[in-house]
Amino acid sequence: xxxxxxxxxxxxxxxxxxxxxxAKATLWELTSHxxxxxxxxxxxxxxxxxxxxxxxxxxxxxxxxxxxxxATDRYVEVGWDEAFDGIAKVLKxxxxxxxxxxxxxHASLEASYLYALLARxxxxxxxxxxSNMCHETTSxxxxxxxxxxxxxxxxxxxxxxxxxxxxxxxxxxxxPRFLHPLQDAKKRGARIVTFNPILEQGLISFINPQxxxxxxxGRETQISDQYHQVQAGGDIAAILGICKHVIEADDRALAExxxxxxxxxxxxxxxxxxxKFVEMARSxxxxxxxxxxxxxxxxxxxxxxxxxxxxxxxxxxxxGLTQHSQGALNVAMVVNLLLLRGNIGRxxxxxxxxxxxxxxxxxxxxxxxxxxxxxxxxxxKELFDFDPPTKDGITIVDAVKGLMSGKVxxxxxxxxxxxxxxxxxxxxxxxxxxxxxxVMVSTKLNxxxxxxxxxxxxxxxxxxxxIDKQETGNQAVTTEDSFSHISGTVGKRTxxxxxxxxxxxxxxxxxxxxxxxRPKLKWDEWTGDYALVRDxxxxxxxxxxxxxxxxxxxxxxxxxxxSAHERQWMxxxxxxxxxxxxxxxxxxFANVSGRFRxxxxxxxxxFNTTIYGYSDRFRGIEGTRDVVLMCEEDIxxxxxxxGQDVTLVSDFDDGVRRExxxxxxxxxxxxxxTVAAYYPECNVLNSIDHHxxxxxxxxxxxxxxxxxxxxxxxx
Numbered sequence: 001x002x003x004x005x006x007x008x009x010x011x012x013x014x015x016x017x018x019x020x021x022x023a024k025a026t027l028w029e030l031t032s033h034x035x036x037x038x039x040x041x042x043x044x045x046x047x048x049x050x051x052x053x054x055x056x057x058x059x060x061x062x063x064x065x066x067x068x069x070x071a072t073d074r075y076v077e078v079g080w081d082e083a084f085d086g087i088a089k090v091l092k093x094x095x096x097x098x099x100x101x102x103x104x105x106h107a108s109l110e111a112s113y114l115y116a117l118l119a120r121x122x123x124x125x126x127x128x129x130x131s132n133m134c135h136e137t138t139s140x141x142x143x144x145x146x147x148x149x150x151x152x153x154x155x156x157x158x159x160x161x162x163x164x165x166x167x168x169x170x171x172x173x174x175x176p177r178f179l180h181p182l183q184d185a186k187k188r189g190a191r192i193v194t195f196n197p198i199l200e201q202g203l204i205s206f207i208n209p210q211x212x213x214x215x216x217x218g219r220e221t222q223i224s225d226q227y228h229q230v231q232a233g234g235d236i237a238a239i240l241g242i243c244k245h246v247i248e249a250d251d252r253a254l255a256e257x258x259x260x261x262x263x264x265x266x267x268x269x270x271x272x273x274x275x276k277f278v279e280m281a282r283s284x285x286x287x288x289x290x291x292x293x294x295x296x297x298x299x300x301x302x303x304x305x306x307x308x309x310x311x312x313x314x315x316x317x318x319x320g321l322t323q324h325s326q327g328a329l330n331v332a333m334v335v336n337l338l339l340l341r342g343n344i345g346r347x348x349x350x351x352x353x354x355x356x357x358x359x360x361x362x363x364x365x366x367x368x369x370x371x372x373x374x375x376x377x378x379x380x381k382e383l384f385d386f387d388p389p390t391k392d393g394i395t396i397v398d399a400v401k402g403l404m405s406g407k408v409x410x411x412x413x414x415x416x417x418x419x420x421x422x423x424x425x426x427x428x429x430x431x432x433x434x435x436x437x438x439v440m441v442s443t444k445l446n447x448x449x450x451x452x453x454x455x456x457x458x459x460x461x462x463x464x465x466x467i468d469k470q471e472t473g474n475q476a477v478t479t480e481d482s483f484s485h486i487s488g489t490v491g492k493r494t495x496x497x498x499x500x501x502x503x504x505x506x507x508x509x510x511x512x513x514x515x516x517x518r519p520k521l522k523w524d525e526w527t528g529d530y531a532l533v534r535d536x537x538x539x540x541x542x543x544x545x546x547x548x549x550x551x552x553x554x555x556x557x558x559x560x561x562x563s564a565h566e567r568q569w570m571x572x573x574x575x576x577x578x579x580x581x582x583x584x585x586x587x588x589f590a591n592v593s594g595r596f597r598x599x600x601x602x603x604x605x606x607f608n609t610t611i612y613g614y615s616d617r618f619r620g621i622e623g624t625r626d627v628v629l630m631c632e633e634d635i636x637x638x639x640x641x642x643g644q645d646v647t648l649v650s651d652f653d654d655g656v657r658r659e660x661x662x663x664x665x666x667x668x669x670x671x672x673x674t675v676a677a678y679y680p681e682c683n684v685l686n687s688i689d690h691h692x693x694x695x696x697x698x699x700x701x702x703x704x705x706x707x708x709x710x711x712x713x714x715x
Contacts, residue, residue, distance in 0.1 A: 001479050001489045003029060003106070003358055003464050007177045008481040010155045011556035019177045020604065024612050029463040030493060033060025035445055037077040040066075044073040049450050053420065053680075054611040056445045062460035063497035068452035075449075075458060080501065080509060083457050088513035090410065090437040090455050096123035096389075098409040100399045104416030105130035105357030108464070108477035109366050109486070110533040111504040112359070113540075114526065115414055116367035116375075118511045121386060121521075125375075125393030127368045130608075131360050132396035133421060136695040137322035138353045139364065141331035144694075145577040146344065146351070147570030148563050150361055153314060153350035154483050155556065160348030161185060163310035165303075166194040166224075167235055167334060168320015168701065169354050171202050178354065182223055191306045194224040196320060197232050197599055198629075198676055199669045201618040226303055231294030231671040232597035233702040235321055237584040238293040238300065239333040244281045245304030246340050261308055263342035270567060271339055273578035280580040292584040294671045312348030313338065320599075322353075323701040325588035327692035332579035339576055345567035355482040356608065362480025365544060365560070366537055370394055379540045385520045396422060397696040400688050403431040410437035410453075412510070414503065417609040419448040423686035423698050424658070441506050446609065461503045466491040468502045471528030475502070478534070478552050485557030486545070504530065588690065589704045591673070595651050596634070598703040600679035609680045621666065628707070629668035629676040638707055642667045645710040648677065652687045652704055660684050661710075675705070 001009060002022040039059060045068070048056065065083045066075035078086075091099060101119040103112060119127050131139065139149040146152070158181040171178035179202060182192065194203045203224050230238045250261035267274050286297045293300070307313060315338050321330040335344070335351060343349035355361050367375050370393030377388045394402065400422055402408030411418070411432075419425070419432050432438065435453035441461050442449070449458055462468055468475040468491050476490045501509065508523040515521065526533050531549050538545040544560040551558040563570045571577055589595070602608075603616035603625070614623050621627060628648060635642060644665045650658035660682060670676060679700065690699045 001358065001464070001487050007354070008155055008483045008485055009487065009556065021176055021607060025607055026465060028057070028610065028612060029061070029443060029465055031060050033058065034063050034496065035059040035061065036063045037066070040074040040076065045075070045450050045452060046073055048445075052611070053447060053609065054613065056447065057610060059445055061443055061496035062445065062458060064499045065460060066458040068456035078457070083459060084509045084513040086455060087437065087439055087457060087510055091122065091514050094409055094436060097126070098407060099124065099412070100126045100128065100394070100402075100408055100410070101412045101414070102396075102399070102416060102418060103127070103129045103363055103368050103414040105360030105363060106415045107363065107503045108359060108479060109362050109537065110477055110530045111414070111502070111507055112363040112368050113366040113533060113537050114504060114511070115507045116369075117380070117384065118507055118515070120380065120388045121384070121511070121515045124389055125370050125372055125391065126399070127370050127393055128396040128399055129360070129363055129368050130357055130416060130421070131364065132696065133698055134319050135322055135353060135355055135360070135697075136395070137327035137331060137692050137697045140695040141328035142335070142351065142353070144328065145332050145335045145571070145579060146564040147568075149364070150484055150562065151351050151353045151482060152344055152562055152564045153352050154559065154565070157314060157348050157350055158185070161190055161312050161314045162348065163191045163193065163306055163313045165307070165313060165315050165337070166192065166196065166203060167239075167315070167317040167330075168196060169316050169318030170196065170200040170320075171354070176202070179223070186223065191225045191310060192223055193226045193228070193303050193306050195228045195230045195235060195238055197229055197671055197674045198601065199227065199229065203227065226299070226306065228295050228299055228303065229669070229671050232599050232674040233324060233585045233587040234293040234295070235330050236292070236326065236333050236581050236586055237289045238295055239337050240281060240284060240581065240584065241286070241289040241293060241295070241297070241300035242304045242307060243337055243340060244284065244289070245301045246308060247278055247281050249304070249308055262340055266342035267339065270345075270569065270576055271578055272573045272575045273580065276580045277336060277578040284584070288584055307337070307341070312346070313341070313343045314348070314350055314352050315343070316352045316354060318354050320701050322692070323697055323699055324586035325690065325692060325699045325702070326583065326586035327697055327699070328694040329579065329581055329583075330586050333581065335576070336578055339578060344576065345565060350565065353482070359479040361482060361484070362486070365480055366541065376540050383520065383536060383539065385518055395696045397688055397691055397698070400424065400428060403428070403435070406434075409435055411435060411439070413438070413440045413448070414507070415441055417446040417448045419451060420446065420609045420680045420683070422688070423683055423690065423700075424688045425680075425684040426658075439510070441503060459506050460497070460500050461506055462491065462495055462500050464489055464491060466493045466495045466500075470502075470505070470530070475530045476552065477530065480560070481557065484560050484562055486548075486552065486560060487557035488552035504533070587702055588699065589651070589653070594706055596675045596705050596707065597673055598648065598682065598685065598705045599674060599676045600682045600700045600703070601676050602679055619668070624664070625678045625681060626663050627666045627677065628663045629666050629670060631670040631672060632667050633672055634670075634675070635665060635667060640665055640707070640709060647708045647710065648682070648685055648705045649708055650685045650687065650703065651706050652690055654687060654689065656687070658685050658687070675707070
């Protein structure tokens with residue numbers, strides 16, 4: 001399975017299927033460069049803070065476990081047992097609630113299950129995960145309205161959809177394999193309607209690299225039939241406008257004795273809250289909807305006509321929808337739209353959130369969760385003969401605030417680059433280094449390593465592409481994709497170093513050193529045979545993982561099921577819920593003169609915080625990431641010029657000055673008032689208090705900022 005995103009691998013995938021993101025991620029791990037202990041003879045941690053993220057990772061694969069030595073400001077080689085014992089020495093004296101067990105969303109289901117077990121045996125549920133920073137809004141928002149925390153479609157639905165409605169998702173940069181089924185959909189006549197502040201090439205047209213004819217002739221497939229540049233934070237109003245058009249069309253049909261537009265039978269049997277939502281849609285004026293969405297009534301009605309004309313509709317969304325102060329309401333609005341015509345729980349229709357990390361969804365499935373209600377604690381008690389902690393753990397936002405207040409004193413990080421990934425980056429660098437202990441399981445150097453705590457360890461791990469040989473032979477691991485399918489993987493490459501351990505072996509190594517022995521804790525046996533861990537997972541989650549070991553290499557993966565896909569609504573109401581929005585934008589701040597809405601973006605030359613290079617060819621930006629994208633009208637109105645150096649300054653109302661200097665203004669096609677710049681560099685501008693109300697996902701797609709010209713900075 002791909003080491004990059006969580007897009008599914010279908011049963012009948014193309015034998016020469018190529019994904020640029022997957023190829024880059026794989027080659028990044030298979031680099032011949034090595035960052036051995038010798039590297040530290042010529043480099044101190046303080047010196048490396050001046051390096052760019054790309055240059056840090058270009059040093060290559062980490063080869064030996066390392067411990068930070070404050071006297072020399074360097075990392076030094078340490079033996080594995082010595083590292084585990086040093087970690088245990090600190091953890092045993094800390095208050096249990098002061099320790100956080102973070103996971104990046106890449107580790108396998110097997111390693112993740114044992115990692116969650118380690119945290120609970122230690123004594124807390126502090127298990128935040130990278131979804132806290134991207135799709136936790138999906139987990140919370142979808143669960144509230146349809147009773148399922150994940151998307152409802154399966155692969156076959158893509159082949160039967162008549163229309164796709166995209167909201168804040170960019171497959172060209174983030175999930176290129178999605179473009180293939182979209183091209184197939186276009187060939188059979190499906191319609192695609194896109195809502196995104198930024199014109200993204202992958203949703204405009206596409207040349208299929210698997211098609212020799214397309215490659216030789218340059219023949220493109222037009223993807224979007226309609227492309228609406230909604231202003232940042234305006235999706236609630238835009239979706240409401242579509243719904244309003246659909247409801248008005250149904251009113252006319254009812255008055256004229258025609259065929260109903262709404263799926264009345266579905267709404268009556270399967271939903272609640274419909275009347276209140278319809279009343280709100282009818283009472284909202286088109287003037288309000290236009291003002292908040294930045295789109296015209298005419299355009300929204302055109303989108304509504306596509307929706308009405310399609311029998312089966314899939315609603316696709318990404319972080320452009322989830323990373324807002326009202327991200328959960330954004331998600332609920334997508335569900336409202338789908339519910340109007342029964343587009344959830346039948347073939348060719350449903351809700352499709354596109355996830356990032358390759359196992360970010362699966363880790364939640366097997367227990368990496370801070371909410372105790374999501375975990376079968378009774379099964380854990382039975383299996384391992386202990387009383388799991390009953391107090392809910394903390395999210396990433398709470399963890400960062402805990403670091404700032406001094407309540408959090410240690411971080412165990414199973415992958416990731418958390419210092420770079422979270423808001424309030426500068427403050428995070430300071431408080432990260434003040435901890436008693438930081439342990440990072442990593443494949444390469446990253447910025448989080450450069451702010452070592454009082455005790456700091458880097459534990460290098462195997463990649464998924466490498467042979468994982470344990471006592472019973474080469475081991476397989478499993479992951480879950482965005483469509484809730486579980487698939488197995490066997491690494492085939494020679495490990496980058498003989499000193500590397502698997503993620504699972506590192507977890508069990510820490511566990512053996514920290515947790516007192518118990519007859520039912522068989523860390524060595526589990527390390528020697530991962531199939532035993534899969535047996536534990538199946539026992540803990542029997543409905544999801546029936547016949548786990550027997551089915552893990554089933555082509556396309558085995559489906560663990562989804563209640564909403566079967567129209568079984570696991571909400572308190574036992575029905576899908578229409579949500580009447582109490583507002584028409586997803587913002588936590590007012591629209592005032594001089595304030596812009598900053599959208600953070602990724603290039604096709606990166607994966608999350610990993611920067612592969614400096615070529616954002618889809619946007620025509622080469623050789624730099626130090627840019628801010630603005631429309632021509634905003635550049636002119638602000639008294640700026642293309643190519644001018646500026647500073648972005650946070651306009652979040654908390655009295656803290658956050659800034660990012662040295663950015664060059666680039667003219668780009670954007671709505672008025674919306675600007676864009678790269679993640680993770682822009683995390684320095686966002687406040688940890690600026691997040692979705694329900695999920696606490698950082699609101700990185702509409703950060704309030706002002707723009708200062710360089711001469712103002714110098715003055």
